[in-house]
Amino acid sequence: QIRHFLFIILVGVACAEVQNGRQAETTSGRKPKWAHEDKLGDYQNAWNTLNQSHVKYYLAYATYQDDVDGIWGKNFSCVNVETTNVKGEDESVESVMKFRNEGSPTEKSVNVSAKAVSRFNYTKTKNAIEFSQKDSNAKAAVSVLAFSDPKVCDVMSPNEGKDLELWVKETELGNIPSCCRFLFDLFTRKGKKKHEISSKEKCITPAQSKEY
Numbered sequence: 001q002i003r004h005f006l007f008i009i010l011v012g013v014a015c016a017e018v019q020n021g022r023q024a025e026t027t028s029g030r031k032p033k034w035a036h037e038d039k040l041g042d043y044q045n046a047w048n049t050l051n052q053s054h055v056k057y058y059l060a061y062a063t064y065q066d067d068v069d070g071i072w073g074k075n076f077s078c079v080n081v082e083t084t085n086v087k088g089e090d091e092s093v094e095s096v097m098k099f100r101n102e103g104s105p106t107e108k109s110v111n112v113s114a115k116a117v118s119r120f121n122y123t124k125t126k127n128a129i130e131f132s133q134k135d136s137n138a139k140a141a142v143s144v145l146a147f148s149d150p151k152v153c154d155v156m157s158p159n160e161g162k163d164l165e166l167w168v169k170e171t172e173l174g175n176i177p178s179c180c181r182f183l184f185d186l187f188t189r190k191g192k193k194k195h196e197i198s199s200k201e202k203c204i205t206p207a208q209s210k211e212y
Contacts, residue, residue: 031120032161034146034187041125044145046116047091049154050129056082056170057154058203061184063163063192070141071110071133073101078203080170081112091116091126094134111135119144129156146187153180155187164188174200 034040059079066074077100085094092115098107111134116126119142132140143156143165153176154167166184168176188194 075102
């Protein structure tokens with residue numbers, strides 16, 4: 001709790017423009033206000049997030065809901081990913097990603113690889129995750145961490161900085177910590193709509209709920 005409080009204080013100083021709805025456009029070559037390694041790099045460590053075996057995360061909220069050129073398709077929902085194999089030597093993992101979309105109300109599943117990489121000229125911290133679908137020639141996608149607490153949630157920026165995602169651990173989906181919600185809302189660009197992608201009621205069966 002203290003860690004979250006201190007981080008929010010730092011964010012308040014470093015992201016004053018974000019609060020006024022003026023987040024920098026990463027696609028224009030300018031860094032977003034949260035991309036500050038010296039101040040915030042400790043809260044953006046991609047390997048700390050990836051280095052967890054058999055842990056499932058759900059995409060709770062996103063500022064987009066169509067991934068036509070990517071894995072999830074149109075009007076995606078109940079997106080989740082679970083790490084199955086951790087490779088510490090190159091800071092990568094193998095995972096199973098599951099989701100639903102407009103064309104398939106039943107759950108789909110794909111195998112993906114992910115590794116920690118650096119973006120925004122970070123030199124000490126690998127602050128982004130590169131995803132690629134196994135057995136596919138599709139181009140790898142990169143999401144940059146705006147904030148990460150491996151115990152509860154990650155706020156990530158995909159699509160070359162155009163969008164934002166809030167990922168939470170499966171155990172937190174029914175009661176997402178307020179600090180995670182706050183940071184997602186804080187970093188969301190002006191004019192972007194917040195879409196609920198996953199909820200405990202919609203995506204987790206009663207049998208799964210009993211497990212935790």
